[in-house]
Amino acid sequence: MSAIDILSSRAEALLGLLDVDGLTLLPKSFRQTGVDQYAISGFANGSAISELQAKGLTVNVVTSQADLEAHDAQVMQEIANNNPGSRGSS
Amino acid sequence: MPYPSTVASIDAELTALGKLPGVTVKPCGHLTSGGQTVRYLHIAAGPPGGGSRVRVGVVAGIHAREWAPPDALLTFVRKLLTQYAAGRGIRYASYTHPGPPPISFEPFLISYPQVKRIVEKLDLFVLPCANPDGRAFSQTPPPVGDLNWRKNRNVVVAPNVGVDVNRNFDIAWDFEKYYSASFEGSHRLAASKDPADYQSYIGSKEASEAETLNLQAFIVDNHLKYFTDIHACAQMIGWPWALEMNGDTPAQNWLNTTYDRKPPTSVGVGGRDGDGPAYNEFFPNTPPRRLRRRHEILAKSARDQILVNAGAGATAKAMSTYTAQQLPGIGYFSTGTSTDYAFSRQLLAMPPVPEIYALVMESGSRDVAVDGAFRPTVAQFPKIEREIHAALTDILNNAAMWG
Numbered sequence: 001m002s003a004i005d006i007l008s009s010r011a012e013a014l015l016g017l018l019d020v021d022g023l024t025l026l027p028k029s030f031r032q033t034g035v036d037q038y039a040i041s042g043f044a045n046g047s048a049i050s051e052l053q054a055k056g057l058t059v060n061v062v063t064s065q066a067d068l069e070a071h072d073a074q075v076m077q078e079i080a081n082n083n084p085g086s087r088g089s090s
Numbered sequence: 091m092p093y094p095s096t097v098a099s100i101d102a103e104l105t106a107l108g109k110l111p112g113v114t115v116k117p118c119g120h121l122t123s124g125g126q127t128v129r130y131l132h133i134a135a136g137p138p139g140g141g142s143r144v145r146v147g148v149v150a151g152i153h154a155r156e157w158a159p160p161d162a163l164l165t166f167v168r169k170l171l172t173q174y175a176a177g178r179g180i181r182y183a184s185y186t187h188p189g190p191p192p193i194s195f196e197p198f199l200i201s202y203p204q205v206k207r208i209v210e211k212l213d214l215f216v217l218p219c220a221n222p223d224g225r226a227f228s229q230t231p232p233p234v235g236d237l238n239w240r241k242n243r244n245v246v247v248a249p250n251v252g253v254d255v256n257r258n259f260d261i262a263w264d265f266e267k268y269y270s271a272s273f274e275g276s277h278r279l280a281a282s283k284d285p286a287d288y289q290s291y292i293g294s295k296e297a298s299e300a301e302t303l304n305l306q307a308f309i310v311d312n313h314l315k316y317f318t319d320i321h322a323c324a325q326m327i328g329w330p331w332a333l334e335m336n337g338d339t340p341a342q343n344w345l346n347t348t349y350d351r352k353p354p355t356s357v358g359v360g361g362r363d364g365d366g367p368a369y370n371e372f373f374p375n376t377p378p379r380r381l382r383r384r385h386e387i388l389a390k391s392a393r394d395q396i397l398v399n400a401g402a403g404a405t406a407k408a409m410s411t412y413t414a415q416q417l418p419g420i421g422y423f424s425t426g427t428s429t430d431y432a433f434s435r436q437l438l439a440m441p442p443v444p445e446i447y448a449l450v451m452e453s454g455s456r457d458v459a460v461d462g463a464f465r466p467t468v469a470q471f472p473k474i475e476r477e478i479h480a481a482l483t484d485i486l487n488n489a490a491m492w493g
Contacts, residue, residue, distance in 0.1 A: 001238075003458050011420065016277030024238060024289065027280040028324040029456055030421025040421065041456045043238070043463075063458040071458055072237055075094065075157075075465045079229045083096045 001043045003063035006052055011038045013057060022048030043068075093161045093471045096229060097126070097222040103164050104129050104218070110171050111135055112209075118304035122223045123244040128304045130217035131167060132312075135174060136210035146489050147215040147314040148482065149305060152256050152321070152428060154224025154239045155464040158471055159320040159453055162478035163218045169479070174209045178202055182399075182476055187460075188469040193409065195473065196401025200483050208483070211490035215312050221255055221301050237465065242301050246294050247285035253293040255301045256319075257281045257424065259431035262333050262344040263296035268425060270353045273363040280422040292426055309432045316489045317432035317448045320478060323463050324452035325412045327392050327481065329385035330373065330433040332417040332424040334362060336382060337370025343437060344371065364423050372437070379445050388488055389414040389449060395484040396477045409460055410477060417450060449485065453478050 001024070008014050011032075017025050022045040029041035041062070044052070052059050063071070091103045108115035112135025118128040134143060150159035169180045180200040187193040208214070219225060223243035227235050241252030257280075262268040265281055273279070282290045297303055309317060330336075333344065342349065354361030354368030361368025375382035393414040400410035413419075417429070424430075433448035454461035454474040462470045 003456070003463065012276075015422075018277070018280065018282075018290075026324065026456055027422035027424075028326065028417075028419070028452060030419060032420060038420075068458060071462065071467070072465070074467050075462065076231050076237070078468050079094050079096070082092055082094060082099065083229075 001045055001068060002049070002061045002065045003041070003068060004044050004049065005039050005041050005060045005062055007033075007037065007039050007058040007060065009036045009038070013055070014038055014040045017042075017052070020048050020051055023052070091161070091164060093468060094157045094229070094465070095161045095164070097219060097226050100160055100164065100219045100222075101129065103168075104131060107131055107164070107167055107171070111175070113171065119307060120300035120303045122221075122300050123242065124223035124226070126222040128217065128220060128222065128301070130215055130308060133167065133171070133209070133212075133214040133216065135171065136206070143213040144211060144316065144489050144493055145213045145215070145312060145314050146316040146486060147217070147308060147312060148318045148320065149217040149220055149308070149428070150320040151219040151225055152221055152301070152305070152319065154221050154228040154241065155237065156322040157225075157228070157465045158322060158474045159478065160218040160225070161471070162453070162475040163216060163320060163482075165475060166479045166482055167216055170205060170208060173202070174205050179205055182479070185472045185476065187409070187473055193405050194401070194403055195406045195410075195476065196403070198399040198401070198476075198480075200479070204483060204487055207490045208486045212486060214486070215308065215314065217305070217308055220305055224252070240289050241291065242299055244299060246298070250285040250291070252291065253299050254281075254290045255299055255305075256428055257290050257292040257426040258297060258299050258302040259306065259426045259428055260296040261426055261431040261434050263292060263426040265292070265425045267350050268333065268344060268362055269351070270361060270363045271351060272353055276363065278364055278422050280424050281426065296426065305428055306431065310435065314432065315446055316485070317429070317446065318451060318482070318485055319428045319449070320451045320453055322452060322474075323454040323456045323461060325455045326450075326452040327389040327412055327414045328417040328429070328450040328452065329389050330417060330430050330448055331371045332427045332430050334364060334369065334371035334423065335366055335418065336373040336416060337366070338372070338375065339370070340372050342369050342372050344434070345438075364418065381445055384492070385447060385449070386414070388447060388485060391488060392449075392451070392481040392484045395480045399476060399480040409455070409473070412477075447489070451478065451481055
């Protein structure tokens with residue numbers, strides 16, 4: 001998964017994306033970024049990004065899959081540090 | 091209690107806080123599907139209020155993957171109570187965000203008069219971890235767990251697991267009944283009746299989940315006048331309604347079946363489609379209370395306090411800039427949410443019996459490099475903690491002053 005922003009000049013083009021496989025959308029991130037410019041954020045795998053682009057949407061990768069995996073590895077280590085012996089919560 | 095807290099460490103901290111003067115720990119009545127007892131704090135320290143304390147509730151952890159709010163809520167309570175006992179304000183040291191590049195946030199102070207006002211004027215109810223089964227699962231490494239898990243862990247329709255607790259409250263729960271048929275075609279609803287939906291399955295019926303029943307009882311049985319639900323990660327303070335845009339017509343309310351499922355018509359029925367003008371959900375705003383205006387003031391004041399406490403640095407300010415808005419904003423609508431439920435309690439009688447204030451705080455940003463999105467690192471957490479503490483202090487102070 002990568003963290004992405006999805007951009008469009010039409011607000012309605014950013015609706016109906018909850019059903020895209022491989023995309024975890026953040027509905028509350030829907031925002032107007034300028035005159036006739038709208039954006040919404042989420043986390044997506046490669047096929048979801050391709051599907052979004054095929055819909056004519058602009059996809060900006062904000063955090064790459066590698067960086068997100070590194071971030072997650074760090075937080076998992078931090079939770080393990082707080083919960084020795086069980087590698088995760090009780 | 092070092093961040094990120096586990097369910098066990100949250101429970102231990104609740105027990106420890108419960109030993110402080112004026113604090114009691116209370117269990118909720120419904121065990122989760124994983125067998126957990128959800129507990130909360132009732133804080134009424136200081137001189138007896140003679141029944142005049144304002145009843146305020148704060149909850150966190152409804153969504154499993156949102157790691158920071160439960161921790162920040164508990165560190166706020168501990169700072170509040172220990173500094174109250176010491177007769178001092180709460181000092182926050184300067185903080186350097188890791189960046190890159192490193193960003194400096196200035197020190198700030200929550201004054202002792204503010205601390206004293208909050209502690210002595212409020213009956214404060216704090217429920218930090220509403221969905222412990224989900225939190226434990228989200229903190230378990232894959233392939234067993236799932237860091238992105240949002241729902242609870244109840245098996246409603248095997249093999250599908252989990253209900254979005256924040257779509258399960260008894261407030262316009264059945265969106266197919268509430269909205270006009272044409273609304274669904276607009277794809278503006280963040281709720282689903284598909285048990286396989288990864289994020290927003292609403293459950294088999296309203297308040298079907300133990301976590302929801304616990305929170306509904308927390309709101310109703312404690313007679314909350316102010317309610318705040320802390321989430322992540324949209325950098326926003328929001329007010330109801332989440333299910334429709336706000337309006338002034340008392341008859342336009344979720345209980346009025348005249349409007350169920352109908353398109354807008356010239357005779358004034360139907361039209362629950364998020365677009366107005368045929369229908370907007372009734373939100374009282376008449377003098378003297380001006381409830382809608384006061385919600386806006388509460389939210390904007392908390393937003394501004396977060397920004398002030400970030401300090402003078404331009405980058406720090408930019409990183410701590412929140413919006414304040416009615417919940418749907420320009421995007422998606424939601425049914426069955428905690429905030430709408432809390433707010434709706436005052437409208438069950440017509441004419442309405444005000445006043446209940448309900449807010450959502452969406453803490454931190456979705457930017458992984460800034461706030462870690464749903465799960466900040468240890469180094470990122472203090473920024474979100476400061477923001478939650480700043481907003482809470484402001485909301486609680488206003489509650490104490492407004493009564």
